Amino acid sequence: MHLKNPPRENSISLKGAVQISNSSFLVYEDACGKMFLKTGNEEALHKSVVQSMIDSNPYIAKILKRFHIKPLIDTKTLKDLTGGHMNDTCNIAMGVYSILSEDIKEKVDKGTLKEASMLHDLGKVLIPSKILNKPAKLNVRERKIMNIHSTLGYELLKTQGVSEDVLNLIKYHHQNWKHSGYPILTSESKASDLGVQIISIADKYSALREARVYRRRLSRIEALLILYREVREGKILPEVYQALVKYAEKYDS
Numbered sequence: 001m002h003l004k005n006p007p008r009e010n011s012i013s014l015k016g017a018v019q020i021s022n023s024s025f026l027v028y029e030d031a032c033g034k035m036f037l038k039t040g041n042e043e044a045l046h047k048s049v050v051q052s053m054i055d056s057n058p059y060i061a062k063i064l065k066r067f068h069i070k071p072l073i074d075t076k077t078l079k080d081l082t083g084g085h086m087n088d089t090c091n092i093a094m095g096v097y098s099i100l101s102e103d104i105k106e107k108v109d110k111g112t113l114k115e116a117s118m119l120h121d122l123g124k125v126l127i128p129s130k131i132l133n134k135p136a137k138l139n140v141r142e143r144k145i146m147n148i149h150s151t152l153g154y155e156l157l158k159t160q161g162v163s164e165d166v167l168n169l170i171k172y173h174h175q176n177w178k179h180s181g182y183p184i185l186t187s188e189s190k191a192s193d194l195g196v197q198i199i200s201i202a203d204k205y206s207a208l209r210e211a212r213v214y215r216r217r218l219s220r221i222e223a224l225l226i227l228y229r230e231v232r233e234g235k236i237l238p239e240v241y242q243a244l245v246k247y248a249e250k251y252d253s
């Protein structure tokens, strides 16, 4: 491919990003409307990709406006999440899946589970970092804003060729076995309860095993005890919890 020399920085605008033969490029347009490519740093690339997701779904701007959130993309959050929590959640979800009975496995698609767990918190990229990293309990308004991250993730990926099953797992990864989580399930919701259970327990366990600005990293036993309380409350399916315990004993020392 022959690329033109990029014109002066102040006369160009970023249009998007493309992947060509395992390399990532940013797509720019100059003042005369000519398009050209530049290799970009990861942060600019992520920002550009998320911006194009926002541009292709006007409903996202409406949600942000409703909650008085500026459409700012927090690339540091995205980098931390993709390299840390989302990756860990995916590994735990895959581990739990492998331990579950054949009967349950038959009802959950492994590829769907993997893709959804890898992307489940993408919507946090639009949650103000003041709320995301608040070193104290969130107030009611902040909690409402935090809770839209799963819907934002769904809306960001809706226009990106992601399958309906993956999208639904992302949207409902904070839902639970007795359906008292968020967002509220409607008669049209098609999320797989079992898939949600696996992502949800992996997500919670990963979060408990990480230090947060408001608390220290919990030990394996402390994390499992907290989740056991949720089993007793009917929020976690016992079979999924038992698989997590086996996974943690074997792989999380």
Ligand SMILES: [Fe+2]
Pocket: 120, 121, 149, 150, 173, 174, 203
């Ligand atoms: Fe989440």
Ligand SMILES: [Fe+2]
Pocket: 085, 089, 120, 121, 203
């Ligand atoms: Fe998460």
